[in-house]
Amino acid sequence: MADSAKPVGKREGRKEAAVAVEETQAVQLGELSDLLGYVLKRAQLKVFEDFLRCVAPLQLTPAQFSVLLLLDANPGRNQTEIANTLGILRPNFVSLLDSLESRDLCARVRSANDRRSHILMLTEKGRAVLARAKKLVVSKHEARLNELLGPDGREALLAMLTKIAEEF
Amino acid sequence: MADSAKPVGKREGRKEAAVAVEETQAVQLGELSDLLGYVLKRAQLKVFEDFLRCVAPLQLTPAQFSVLLLLDANPGRNQTEIANTLGILRPNFVSLLDSLESRDLCARVRSANDRRSHILMLTEKGRAVLARAKKLVVSKHEARLNELLGPDGREALLAMLTKIAEEF
């Protein structure tokens, strides 16, 4: 703290010099841009983000939407079966179902065969909401992806991702 | 509970009957298999899972690895800059850095120009670990993806995901 504490270089304090000379030079991603896992996660976040926007009027998360879809395609199944196919652990599936049931989108019905299990089914409202959600997803969400990648690009992407998801 | 409570059919008690007749029929994914977001997330989980396995000997998560990569490619940057380019919020980046610094993989050095900020740098050990991690990632992780998709397939996938991550 003898002669120059700040006087060091107010004239081009590295920030101003940067603006003039190098515009604060952006951070280089480097090899990160070749890391499939990194780009994959980034893309996934963007896609989910857009999904939420597109289906916002119906207040459905990707997980909730996927449950409604499964219930519609698989009537008569119980919680364990639905949760398993979605890769959700049974304990965590309970509150997810609670949220849907509290909104009267689906219902748990005690099975007659096995009184331990709950048969899951969509309510009328659930079917209606699902139908509207599907339309939003197709007309806004997937449409935007189609626009960005092209129909064939989207198919190719889907095929490769499916391969990874199933065989990796 | 009059005549047959259990006697209903021990011989094919609905589970056994299923095994014989329908093998407990798998739950149908239905339209879920065409939902890009769903497949994308599934694939992402698989890839991260494999990454963890491949780089397990070095005890590095994808996030930690990406930080080491960035520090190596961008010497002299501070926490805010690194965190921002990774999409990590500054508060959450603190503990992530703590974990790396406590293992002596990187270090925070007070900047001379701006004594608020910490210049981040890899330690010798950090560089060594990063080098070993890179080898594992390339030789095991990315190699497996190459094997599954083919070199051109992997490139095409990377290109489309990058497009989504950047332009979506």
Place this chain on the structure above:
DNA sequence: CCGTGTTTGATATGGTGGATAACAATTATC
């Protein structure tokens, strides 16, 4: 200079998902 506003790293905190253990009720098995 000085006061106001901003930035940086940090802490605290809340919310959400994922994972395990344990439990009562029910069913399966022998």
Place this chain on the structure above:
DNA sequence: GATAATTGTTATCCACCATATCAAACACGG
């Protein structure tokens, strides 16, 4: 009929993400 397994549930823990706030340090206008 006793023992084991399954189903839904609760409780709990941990990892991530997000917001508000703070002290220290800087920037800037008067």
